[in-house]
Amino acid sequence: MTDSTEKTILLVDDSPLFLTKMGDLLGEASFRTVECSSSLKAKDIIESRYGELDLIITDLNMPCWDGFELIDWLRDQPYGKSIPVLVMTGAYELSEIVDRLNELKVNGMLNKGAHPHHVVFRINSILFPEMEEKRQYERVSIHISTSYYTLDGLPHDAVITNLSLGGCFLVTGDLAPANELISVSIALSAPKRVILQSGEVVWVIGRESWSRKKQAIQGMGVQWTGLTNPDRLLLESYIEDVLKTERLFTMFSP
Numbered sequence: 581m582t583d584s585t586e587k588t589i590l591l592v593d594d595s596p597l598f599l600t601k602m603g604d605l606l607g608e609a610s611f612r613t614v615e616c617s618s619s620l621k622a623k624d625i626i627e628s629r630y631g632e633l634d635l636i637i638t639d640l641n642m643p644c645w646d647g648f649e650l651i652d653w654l655r656d657q658p659y660g661k662s663i664p665v666l667v668m669t670g671a672y673e674l675s676e677i678v679d680r681l682n683e684l685k686v687n688g689m690l691n692k693g694a695h696p697h698h699v700v701f702r703i704n705s706i707l708f709p710e711m712e713e714k715r716q717y718e719r720v721s722i723h724i725s726t727s728y729y730t731l732d733g734l735p736h737d738a739v740i741t742n743l744s745l746g747g748c749f750l751v752t753g754d755l756a757p758a759n760e761l762i763s764v765s766i767a768l769s770a771p772k773r774v775i776l777q778s779g780e781v782v783w784v785i786g787r788e789s790w791s792r793k794k795q796a797i798q799g800m801g802v803q804w805t806g807l808t809n810p811d812r813l814l815l816e817s818y819i820e821d822v823l824k825t826e827r828l829f830t831m832f833s834p
Contacts, residue, residue, distance in 0.1 A: 586610055586611065586612055587611050587612065587634040587635065587707050588611070588612040588613070588614065588632050588633055588634050588635075589606055589611050589612070589613050589614070589633075589634065589635045589636070589637060589703070590613075590614045590615075590616070590622060590625060590626070590633050590635070590636045590637070591603065591606075591613055591614070591615045591616070591637050591638075592616055592618075592619060592622040592636065592637070592638040592639060592642075592647070592650065593617065593638070593639040593642070593668075594617050594618060594639065594642045594643065595639070596617065598639075598692065599615045599617065602615075602637070602668075602699075603615055605696050605699065605700070606700075606703075609700045609703075611703070614629070614633075618642060618643070618644060618645070619638070619642055619644065619645035619646065619647065619649060619650035620644055620645050622636070622638070622650055623645070623650065623653060626654065626657075626663075630657075630659045630660075630663065631659075633663055634663075634664075634707060635663070635664050635665075635666060635703065635706060635707060636654070636663055636664070636665045636666070637665075637666045637667075637668055637703075638650060638651065638665065638666075638667060638668070639667075639668060639669055639692075640667060640669045640671060640672060640677070641669065641671040641672075647667065647669070648680065648684070651665055651667075651684045651686060652684060655684060655685065661685070664687040664706050664707075665684075665686045665687055666686070666687055666688050666689070666690065666702065666703065666706060667681065667686050667688070667689040667690070668689075668690045668691070668692050668694075668699075669689070669691070669692060670691060670692040670693065677689075687706050688702055688706065690702055695721075695723045695741065697721065697723075697741040697742070697749075697751065698721045698723070698741070701719075701721040701741075701742060702721065715744070715746075716746055717744040717745040717746040718744060718819065718823060719742045719743065719744040720742065720743055720744070720819050720822040720823060721741065721742050722740060722741065722742065722743055722822060723739060723740075723741060724739065724740040724743075724766065724767060725737075725738075725739055726738055726739065726740055726750075726764065726765050726766065726767065727765050728750060728752070728756075728762045728763065728764045728765070728802075729762060729763045729764075729765075729776075730756060730760065730762055731760075731761060731762075736752060736754040736756075737752065737753075737754065738750040738751060738752035738754070738764075738799075739751045739752070740764070740766065741799070743766070743815075743818075743819065744819065745804070745807070745812060745815055745816065745819070746803060746804060747779060747782070747801065747802045747803040747804050748764060748766075748779075748801075748802050748804075749799055749800070749801055749802070750764065750799050750800045750802060751798065751799040752798065752799055752800065753798055755784055755786060755798060755799075755800060756781050756784075756800060757781065757784070758781050758782065758783060758784055759780065759781060759782075760780070760781045761778065761779075761780055761781075761805070762778070762779060762780075762781060762802065763776050763777065763778050763779070764776070764777050764778075764779060764802060766815075768814060768815075768818045769818075773814055775811050775814060775815070777804055777807065777811060778804070778805050778806055779802040779803055779804045779805055780802065780803050780805055781800045781801070781802055782801050782802065782803045783800070783801040784799075784800050784801075785798060785799050785800070786798055
């Protein structure tokens with residue numbers, strides 16, 4: 581495995597469009613990518629470059645060798661158990677393949693329709709587990725369309741893409757400056773409640789922060805202030821429900 585913080589990810593999929601989309605997304609997130617269009621080509625790359633690979637992301641439904649066969653072969657190699665594998669597929673439901681994925685000891689599964697922020701969130705949790713361990717609160721990756729309000733009461737469109745008892749990340753094209761006090765509307769699905777929570781913008785990501793301009797995510801890290809006990813209990817319940825689902829998709833371990 582490379583010691584560099586810029587990790588190398590092998591992408592395996594027979595869809596050129598998906599490879600391009602994922603390559604762009606991961607490049608913007610400062611990952612290096614190696615892309616190939618079949619499991620047989622991936623096998624050759626792994627055999628020659630396994631020491632450089634930090635993660636393999638593979639489709640399952642491919643001609644000739646499918647993703648299951650690729651992972652099965654990988655796990656039989658002397659180095660194969662140390663390379664994490666994330667499955668991305670649009671052809672299967674988790675319930676259909678959970679036992680087989682568990683046998684192959686994959687590190688997680690994502691639907692191909694997952695939000696880009698959710699994809700990066702999951703990859704980071706695999707490649708940088710020590711960062712998650714340092715967090716005071718567990719985070720969940722979600723997608724809630726919302727509004728945040730500045731002190732003048734004006735609403736601004738945003739999307740909550742991760743949430744914890746400590747704060748949230750808002751994706752928005754209408755950035756507030758760091759240290760600004762705002763209020764965030766959080767629509768919980770279970771229980772069905774809307775919380776208007778105050779917080780402070782503690783960091784901001786703008787387009788100028790990224791090495792490439794297109795599709796760059798703009799947003800703000802918000803730290804909660806004055807979280808009341810009733811709202812805290814509602815958030816705890818919601819986050820735990822999301823985590824139960826998340827654990828189904830990350831229950832596998834090498």
